[in-house]
Amino acid sequence: xxxxxxxxxALGRLASSDEPLVYFKGGYWTLPSLGNGQRPFWYxxxxxxWAMESLGLIAALDxxxxxxxxxxxxxxxxxxxxxxxxxxMLHKFRL
Numbered sequence: 001x002x003x004x005x006x007x008x009x010a011l012g013r014l015a016s017s018d019e020p021l022v023y024f025k026g027g028y029w030t031l032p033s034l035g036n037g038q039r040p041f042w043y044x045x046x047x048x049x050w051a052m053e054s055l056g057l058i059a060a061l062d063x064x065x066x067x068x069x070x071x072x073x074x075x076x077x078x079x080x081x082x083x084x085x086x087x088x089m090l091h092k093f094r095l
Contacts, residue, residue: 001087007052008091010044011080014058015088020077021049021058022065029078032065049078057084 003011014021017031021044024035030043052058060076067075080088 001055003055003087003091004048006044006048007057009042010048010052011057011084011088011091013042014080015085020061020065020079022077023075024066052084053078055083056081057087 010021013031017033019031019033021029022032022035023029024040024043027045028035028040028043029046029049030040034040034042049058053060057080058078059081060078063069063077064072064075065077069076
């Protein structure tokens with residue numbers, strides 16, 4: 001599977017963390033430990049989240065760290081799928 005550098009980095013960060021990918025005000029998707037209300041030093045945009053989800057690399061949870069999931073279902077936290085974890089291991093040498 002051909003993935004962009006941004007997608008590979010996101011896979012690596014998710015695989016090496018116990019945290020989900022979370023949406024923060026301003027359009028930033030990042031790890032909760034990095035999103036402290038300011039622009040984080042690492043984040044991905046919505047297009048990357050959608051692309052990774054469409055490839056089956058990440059999946060939405062039924063909860064959201066920063067927003068009510070019943071009002072904003074598209075902002076559910078994202079986690080690696082088994083396929084995403086396998087891709088992260090496959091490309092580990094590139095991370």
